[in-house]
Amino acid sequence: MKTYLRLLSFAKPIEKYAIPYVLCILVTVIFSTLNIALLAPLLTTLFETGGGDTYEKPENWLDVLGYFNYYAQQASIKYGPIGALERVLVIIVGSVFVSNLFRYASQRIMENLRIHTLLNLRRTVFNNVMNLHVGYFNNQRKGDIISKIASDVQVVQFSVTATLQVVFKEPLQLVFYLITLFLISFKLTIFAILVIPVSAFIISLIVRRLKAQATEAQQVYGKMISYLDEALSGIKIIKAFNATSYVKDQFHNENVYYSKLGKRMARRQQLSSPVSELLGVLMVAIIVLYGGRLVLTDDASFDSATFVAYIAMFSQVMRPAKAITDSFSNIHSGIAAGERVLELIDEKPAIEDAPDAMEIKAFNKSIRFNDVCFSYPDRQILSNINIEIPKGKTVALVGPSGGGKSTLMDLVPRFLEVQSGSILFDDVDIRDITSGSLRSLMGTVNQESILFNDTIFNNIAFGANGATQEQVEAAAKIANAHNFILETDNGYQTNIGDRGIKLSGGQRQRICIARAVLRNPPILLLDEATSALDTESEKLVQDALNKLMHSRTTLVIAHRLSTIQSADTIVVLDNGRVVEQGNHNELIAKSGLYKRLVDMQQFEEA
Structure with a gap:
């Protein structure tokens, strides 16, 4: 966490991007939730206007779906089934338009933040390298330094900003979904959300070794860049001494090892997504079984339109939950690369000017x-x-x-x-x-x-x-x-x-x-x-x-x-x-x- 916060400091002034991003995300989340909630009045309008249940105006203002169903039914009475359907669809399309408009704006803001962070981070690490004393470079592989400035910085900024996007948006979306689900059915939602900690625990077991593997992969990549730099710089000597095959083998061996590390990391990263999805589908199946029994037994608290809207919304809960678990698996590569970059930034010149050092203008003696x-x-x-x-x-x-x-x-x-x-x-x-x-x-x-x-x-x-x-x-x-x-x-x-x-x-x-x-x-x-x-x-x-x-x-x-x-x-x-x-x-x-x-x-x- 300490490494992540240090890397995040390169996004300063982060409030310039964070405040408008949060506002855009808030609007996006509200209307995204509304899009799904509007399924209930849509179904009510389609299937229950000709003699179904009569909806009373809710006394509790928190009964969101009750309000939607009541006004959909009133619209059907006033404008007829077709007129009510037209109005519900216009509201749904308008809601989707607003949510996507603000989603696009939030993505533009986050992209600007990503580029701003990359600029600051790369400038800082390059400036510090240029300030290091000459003797430092005698003991370092030039390719490894190049790898840190070019490749590692790129990994950091994508990983950090992608995680930042998840941290801002997905928990907020998850909270809004859960609040709406609790308003629909408190008992069913308590039972349903058990999948989230179970999924997180299983995913953590899968990605536990990702950081160590990511660190090793970055080091091997640095060696590959060193071999490449040395091969290009010494191409005449390589050919003069008939050492082409030796250099090829040297690079190939590192390349093969780097590829194996990449496969191991990808295997763990890619396993987290299907596992969390499987857990989500399993829980949805259990909820359908439980909620379906309520509908089929004519439970007064649940009608078919409300149940369908509930299932649709709960299926969406797994998307932000899955995004959060995926971000935890992806952040390890960013942290590993970040530690290598920060190591270069933290390197202090062995030769520095004294605080009271004087400037000279001429040589006299x-x-x-x-x-x-x-x-x-x-x-x-x-x-x-x-x-x-x-x-x-x-x-x-x-x-x-x-x-x-x-x-x-x-x-x-x-x-x-x-x-x-x-x-x-x-x-x-x-x-x-x-x-x-x-x-x-x-x-x-x-x-x-x-x-x-x-x-x-x-x-x-x-x-x-x-x-x-x-x-x-x-x-x-x-x-x-x-x-x-x-x-x-x-x-x-x-x-x-x-x-x-x-x-x-x-x-x-x-x-x-x-x-x-x-x-x-x-x-x-x-x-x-x-x-x-x-x-x-x-x-x-x-x-x-x-x-x-x-x-x-x-x-x-x-x-x-x-x-x-x-x-x-x-x-x-x-x-x-x-x-x-x-x-x-x-x-x-x-x-x-x-x-x-x-x-x-x-x-x-x-």
């Missing part, structure tokens, strides 16, 4: 690492790092793979958080600076070219709202990208496909550099920006990087050591520690790890 340490749960990554990056200087990080270079760079924009020690930005701890203002002063170019399925213009202008064509072209020229862009089909309006697949590696990287140029940041973070390129592309990209780095503060990780020989300071990392530090000539003279790395690379390139 230096970035300094003081005894910085960082570790993952299973291993230490950085130990007692002391580095200074002065304004306007280039500092390069080199060392064997796994030495902690990328982790150290990720600490600067607070993608990861220092666990001990501190990073000072112009003598201010970066934990006392808002992340947004800190990152606004930095431009990043990674080894992997992160581009979006959009036009070249929009990829370069990404994050720079209001960028003009002239500004984008100027950035592209600095990045050595302008010429090849003009050669594409639509120039700057050319769509580059998923992750820039329509461009070569060097072209993608130059688009990323142009994006950094347009931002015009005082600080650059370059993470092996040329390592994945061929020699010709590397020269173009390196030339673009040199233009970008001019008069800027740069922290660079280099794969090819020849590209960073002109760096002001080269920091050599090994097993998470700074083992050497100095310029190229100084480090060569020390004949330490840096010189060995240079010699090895020169030997490989020879």
Whole structure:
């Protein structure tokens, strides 16, 4: 119930929809009940106007059917049988028209509520995912996150709003039916309503395990989406290694298991409906037997027209009762999906701005690492790092793979958080600076070219709202990208496909550099920006990087050591520690790890 109420909170302001919905449902229920109650005067008009029972005007205003029968008979006397029949039918048609008109209005209101809830829920979960720290995504399946945002949210909003509709309408309809039945025959109704708790108890036994199965089904679906995402992203590798059959089998196994879970859930859900219907028919048969005896023995409290109206109305009682029991079986899948969605919403960023964090507008002095340490749960990554990056200087990080270079760079924009020690930005701890203002002063170019399925213009202008064509072209020229862009089909309006697949590696990287140029940041973070390129592309990209780095503060990780020989300071990392530090000539003279790395690379390139 707690989960359901939390999910329902995303429908706020719910009163905007609930009040008109309840009013429409109230009118619908009243006239739906009236439609069935009018069967009694219709039958009276058809079969008893020529000499049947004489109806006295009831003294008790609660005797609804008595009033109907009395006025139907009076109409027959005044207008004749045909005239009375015409008037009764007009009233019935009018009642049905009103009930259906307001039923349609209530459905429109509920649909608006459903869409409103979906909008709020999906926006909340996506916004929270975007606010999570970068490290969170290293430990999560992307497909599972996509499944929660897309599929689970859809299940939640349909399940919650459908249940909400049942909660508002069906109990109200059930109450009106029962009140009318009690007014017709108190004794018979007491006997009749025993089917409702019996049916509910039996249905609860059937659907008891639905929630656990629904939760497992959502998890398996998330794994399937992960496999699909990985298969589409790595299609070249899959085919290159002849692993198509393996990937197919992997997806098929999860698909088969998901299908089996679906069959088990459907079996339980679908069993509840026929069971409740069977129980209802059984009770109607018993009531027909009991009530029929009253009619056939000429019981004064029951005539045939009243009995037929009673049976018709009691048969309708099972519809809202059945809808309520069905909703209890369906809500389990919604609650299971809802718990997965709420789990994502409740996930808190491990890195948050301090309440009194300050905003910065400029970079004036230096970035300094003081005894910085960082570790993952299973291993230490950085130990007692002391580095200074002065304004306007280039500092390069080199060392064997796994030495902690990328982790150290990720600490600067607070993608990861220092666990001990501190990073000072112009003598201010970066934990006392808002992340947004800190990152606004930095431009990043990674080894992997992160581009979006959009036009070249929009990829370069990404994050720079209001960028003009002239500004984008100027950035592209600095990045050595302008010429090849003009050669594409639509120039700057050319769509580059998923992750820039329509461009070569060097072209993608130059688009990323142009994006950094347009931002015009005082600080650059370059993470092996040329390592994945061929020699010709590397020269173009390196030339673009040199233009970008001019008069800027740069922290660079280099794969090819020849590209960073002109760096002001080269920091050599090994097993998470700074083992050497100095310029190229100084480090060569020390004949330490840096010189060995240079010699090895020169030997490989020879």
